[in-house]
Amino acid sequence: MIPSRLLASVLLVAAPAAFAFDFKSVGPAPVILYDTPTSKGAKLYVAPSGMPLQVMLSYGDWVKVRDMNGEVAWTPAKGLSARRSVVVRTPGAKVFAGPDDTSQVLMTADKGVMLELVDPTALAWVRVRHRDGILGFMRSNDVWGL
Incomplete structure (x- = not known):
């Protein structure tokens, strides 16, 4: 059994990492943002090259992202760049x-x-x-x- 003080310390240290945001930018070509993780979903809008997006979740080759306005959508991960x-x-x-x-x-x-x-x-x-x-x-x- 783990002592409660040790457990609390471990959770306190791990908490900031759990709340860290992962941001990527749209790569050299614009990407289409969809309502579902498939190109068969409804097209919401086209994100221009360089646009920053907060990555919320990865699902296979797709990522769920949030834009500056708080809109949530899906896009293929290959369209995003680590360049920020x-x-x-x-x-x-x-x-x-x-x-x-x-x-x-x-x-x-x-x-x-x-x-x-x-x-x-x-x-x-x-x-x-x-x-x-x-x-x-x-x-x-x-x-x-x-």
């Missing part, structure tokens, strides 16, 4: 030269703008790249896809 992107969720979010508010503002991004995630391990600030080549830092709470 994020979407700006705060209107007028700023991209800074450094990871602090006093750094130079390099650009302002509108809500819905997709950015490449350069450093997926960051916490409070994330390093991002705009398709025009601008590389900088944003507050993690200004983007979706982490």
Whole structure:
């Protein structure tokens, strides 16, 4: 029998891993999102290349995903990439030269703008790249896809 203190410690350490989110991005080609894990299901919409998706569940060659708006759908796993992107969720979010508010503002991004995630391990600030080549830092709470 496992002592209750030891069991509680093990569960406490394991809990964060159980709640970690797995994000992937749509690969080089757009993917179709379906209502069921089969191409015979109803087509919900086409997700553009680079769009971040939260992977909720894998089922054979299919994955159940959630988009920025909370919509849930299925898509073939082969259409997703480990290369990460994020979407700006705060209107007028700023991209800074450094990871602090006093750094130079390099650009302002509108809500819905997709950015490449350069450093997926960051916490409070994330390093991002705009398709025009601008590389900088944003507050993690200004983007979706982490």
